[in-house]
Amino acid sequence: MTGSGTTERRSRKDAARNREAVLAAADDLFTRCGSPEDVTMADVAAAAGVGKGTIFRAFGDRAGLLRALYEVRLEPIREAIEAGPPPLGPTAAPRDRVPALLDAVLCFKLDNRRLALALEEGGSGSPYRAEHYGRWHGLLQAVLEQIPGLPDSDFTAHALLAATRADLVEHLAGEERVPREKMRAQLADFTARLLACGPPRGVAAEE
Amino acid sequence: MTGSGTTERRSRKDAARNREAVLAAADDLFTRCGSPEDVTMADVAAAAGVGKGTIFRAFGDRAGLLRALYEVRLEPIREAIEAGPPPLGPTAAPRDRVPALLDAVLCFKLDNRRLALALEEGGSGSPYRAEHYGRWHGLLQAVLEQIPGLPDSDFTAHALLAATRADLVEHLAGEERVPREKMRAQLADFTARLLACGPPRGVAAEE
């Protein structure tokens, strides 16, 4: 081990401290403010008690800051998906895991509306180029592929994820006042209807 | 009509001429350029041979210009939907009309990629607040409602439209090189799977 007691050896301790301060300040500002657009980098810098230069040095650009925040918030979910129990974890049956994954995405966006919004809107260029989207899509597609009789897993994964787009979620939750549980149920039902085809299964004409 | 030969009586003829010039120039620039972001209002003004003030006087702001362009391009489709023959027109059976509507939206976005992109991204705030989205959603929801056994027509309409989001279409067509016909088929199949529940229906698994 190195002599120092901190977690990393690479950055100076004031750098690490400021990085955390910025992260905390940004997190706070984004959850508090009405629209992500009116949180400027200067605001974040002021709230964190640092200069603008410090932020750009630590995160590269605005998108980098958003991404860093996103990773932090996403960590628990990611873990539950990679090594957790069913229905989210890898041991779940595909038919159960697909709706669980989508529900997790939806809940995440409901819990982090402003952040997700800022990430999808302001993220330089298309959200589909962001590598975190690629991860979600890849995973969902792989799971869909394991369900027999479902063609076009690639497009299907895109389409299902599109139903959880941050601005749609924001619109439904904010503008149309759809309660959380109702939205979850609607997404689950939508997914279920899609997966209902193919293999033997009751007609599912309930209600 | 009034004594003048032009369509309107309210605007001076140089105003009308400039309006058309701006519309044409913007249309041209948007289809030509790589990303809508790097078409500035000054560019449009220069290409149209007018001053910036003229554009803002005529269209209010950037979003207004986009909206005006959109309306022009959408006109034929709108007509086909309101008074055309099946499967797009109002006399079509709901089960046939839903996929036809979605296909029309998809084709429109394929034919006007940059414009649709600019409209959904840069359109001040959420695309869900734009009234043209409201029209699409309202229509689709109304048609979905007529299909027996389909719950949540409101959410379903949102989710289906989300599958035709401009940036997703752009990503698939541009980045992943999915050919037009394939994308149409995938969307049609996706829709068909959703509507497959309930009443008896052929499998419709054509290629």
Place this chain on the structure above:
DNA sequence: TAGAATCCGGACTGTGGGTCCGTTTTGACG
């Protein structure tokens, strides 16, 4: 043709992301 209303157009402003560099902090070494 005179006069007034309307419109034109480009100089100007405000704002926010991103850069630069003189100054300060840190940590290693003697």
Place this chain on the structure above:
DNA sequence: CGTCAAAACGGACCCACAGTCCGGATTCTA
């Protein structure tokens, strides 16, 4: 503990772009 170089700080600065303003040109009315 004193010295020094590397790293980080921070806010003044730059630039690009949406949107505004007003002196001057154009068009309609009488």
